[in-house]
Amino acid sequence: MSEVLYEAHPSVWRMRPLGTLIAWLLLAAGLYIGLTGELPYLETLYASFPAAHGWSIQPSTLGRYAGYGIAAISAFNLLRWWLAGLVDRLEIHSNEILWTHGLLAKNYTEINMGSIRTVRVHQSLMQRMLGAGDLVIFTTGDEPELAVRGLPRPDEIREHIRQHASASS
Structure with missing residues (x-):
């Protein structure tokens, strides 16, 4: 990895x-x-x-x-x-995104950077003041592959994904 x-x-x-x-x-x-x-x-x-x-x-x-x-x-x-909040974790690598959710039973979502079609960042006024946002990632189809609420520095996440998704394509 x-x-x-x-x-x-x-x-x-x-x-x-x-x-x-x-x-x-x-x-x-x-x-x-x-x-x-x-x-x-x-x-x-x-x-x-x-x-x-x-x-x-x-x-x-x-x-x-x-x-x-x-x-x-x-x-x-x-x-x-x-x-x-502690049991959820988002990791961005140069070739994939890994979302881990759960304490006793774990769920893992891996998304290849080359398959990402759209990245949405939503920030309410309060989230903008606190430096947070909601992240939604679409690959294929109309339903989002991943939706995460309350992540810090969402613009940084979007930039990482945009840079490495275009390099992977």
């Missing part, structure tokens, strides 16, 4: 910028609530709820459980997204 010209994993921050930001904020808020037991702005409703329903649990304990629950769900989502 030839030398690797480009290698990248999809980035969690670049694929889900808003979701990642919200998850980090909820993680911080959940830890704050869990450690202090305070639920800001809801103290009056919060304090009367257990007594009205005959619960013997203290409001601060209920707040701690809620805070740790919020933090756990946020941490789980961040970890899930991070692992999903």
